[in-house]
Amino acid sequence: MSTQQLHLNAFIYPAGHHxxxxxxxxxxxxxxFDADYYQEIGKAAEAALFDAVFFADGPALRSEAAFSTAGRLEPITVLGAIAAATERIGLIATASTTYYEPYNxxxxxxxxxxxxxGRAGWNIVTTSTDAAAENFGLTAHPDPQARYRRAAEFVDTATRLWDSWEDDAVVLDRDNGQYADTDKIHRAEFVGEHLTVRGAFNAPRSPQGYPVLVQAGASNDGRAFAARYAEAIFTAHQSLANAQAFYSDIKDQARGLGRNPDHIKILPGLSPFIGDTEAAAKDLEREFNKLTVPAYGLKQIRGIADVDLSALDLDAPVPLDAFGQAGNVTDNQRSRKxxxxxIVAKERPTVRELLHRLAGARGHRVVAGTPEQIADTIEExxxxxAADGFNVMPPYYPGGLTDFTEHVVPILQRRGLFRTEYTGTTLRDHLGLPRPENQFAVRQASAQSAS
Structure with missing residues (x-):
């Protein structure tokens, strides 16, 4: 029986990931668009002892509303509703460093x-769609390098704000009429290329010190950013070998930066079709694929991989040269591409087959099989x-999550791979992450010891 414990998030995607x-x-x-729908999902994930629910987002209408459930609710508000209905499950929301301001x-x-x-987590994204720019009065979306430079400043600023009250700044001295020790409240005083924030923050330090920092980019810029800042990483891989290479690269980069690599949890996406038999699971996957609309899938490929296959017959093979040099592992700037x-190089699919392959989870790994087979993949x-755990991406909600929690989780528990009870109350507890030290308190202690 393994002594290691994996981590599982339920990735909420309105009707499901297919x-x-x-x-x-x-x-x-x-x-x-109903709060009770998301509360039910949160309660189901908590009953199964998941680490967190994970909510994606983007500040633009990215999908084709004619063919999909394109509308999205704002995730932090939704997670607040889930928080009110749950007690332990972590709450990870996606928010863009390009289209927010740090203080807000x-x-x-x-x-x-x-x-x-103490259950909050922030999935840090820089936003990859040009459609967002016009929603914020911009004529163009910033290039990746500029976005990541701003993202680094944004995280540095946000952590300064969250740390601006030392943990013991609130004294609550009723007898002497002192609420807080103002010597322990600090201004952020951040001035950078993209951001300037004075501070101080207008609330004390929160239960976790600050939310768990999550990141979802796999380009060279994204990897470097993740190695420096992320405490959990959401990533996409089709093969064990590629997942192992990514895992090793991130852990090595973090170690080189003086970080403990065990304090970065790598969580690939996994979308499971589950059946009593493998044939039944594959039949279920085919049911969903038959419902796809090719025009929508072709638009998704353009968005994911910047490749236009619309001129090809659906039953013609996808040409390898359509993806240029994307197979070159040294070029990670278009990682989802x-x-x-x-997939194209390994499977040589027709256009229709590729559309079906991507319909399940937008390039994340899709597995169709029995609960034992799903558990085998996770364990391997x-x-x-290759992974510290997984972002579970049910092809449909709510039943796809129920299939996983009722049939796969017990197998993982019997194998000693997943918890049988929560041992902590915060998301940091669930992930085995330390509560970050307050940077201002550390500076003051260092200055005093040096004097």
């Missing part, structure tokens, strides 16, 4: 961390240095 989920009778697309976003996450008693190129990746 692009045709909303058309399938097992899904509930009429509920995707720091307040939102601080509030979520307080109200949830590389994932798609890998976990024990062979």
């Amino acid at each position: 692009e045709a989920a909303w058309r399938h009778p097992r899904s509930q697309p009429h509920r995707i 976003l720091a307040r939102l996450f601080s509030t979520l961390d307080f109200l949830s008693k 590389q994932v798609v190129a890998e 990746w976990f024990t062979r240095g």
Whole structure:
């Protein structure tokens, strides 16, 4: 029995992660704007002892509304509703460093961390769609390098704000009329290329010190950013070998920066179709694929991989040269494009087959099989240095999550791979992450010891 414990998040995607989920009778697309729908998902994930629910987002209408459930609720607000209905499950929201300001976003996450008693996590994205720029009065979307430079400043600023009150700044001395020790409240005083924030913050330090920092980019810039800042990484891989290479690279980069690599949890996406038999699981996957709309899938490929296949017959093979040099592992600037190129090179699919391959989870790994087979895949990746856990991406909600929690989780527990009870109360506890030291307190202690 393994002594290692893997980590599991439920990745919330309104009707489910398969692009045709909303058309399938097992899904509930009429509920995707209801708070109780998301509360039920959160409670189901908590009952199964998941580390967190993970909510994606983007500040633009990215999908084709004619063919998909394109609308999205704002994630921090939704996670606040889930927090009110749960007690232990972590709450990870996606928010863009390109289209927020640090002070506002720091307040939102601080509030979520307080109200949830220490369960907040921030999935840091720089936003990859040009459509967002015009929603914020910009004529163009910043290039990747500029976005990551701003993101680094943003995280540095946000952590200064969250740390601006030392942990013992609030004294609550009623007898002498002193609420806080103002010597322990500090201004952020951040001045950078992209951001200038004075501070101080207008709330004390939250239960976790600050929310768990999560990141979802796999380009060269994204990897460097993750190695420096991230405490959990959401990533996409089709093969064990590629996942192992990514895992090793991130851990090595973090170690080189003086970080403990065990304090970075790497969580690939996994979308499971589950059946009593492998044939039944594959039949279920085919049911969903038959509901796809090719025009939508072709647009998704353009968005994911910047490749236009619309001129090809659906039953013609996808040409390898359509992806240029994306298979070159030294060029990570278009990482999701590389994932798609890998599928094409390995499987040589027709256009229709590629559309079906990507329909399940937008390039994340899709597995169709029995609960034992799903558990085998998880165990192999976990024990062979490819993952610290997974972002579970049910093809449809809520039943796809229920299938996983009721049939796969017990197998993982019997194998000693997953917890049988929560041992902590915060998201940091669940992930085995330390509460960060307050940077201002550390500086003051260092100055005093040097004097």
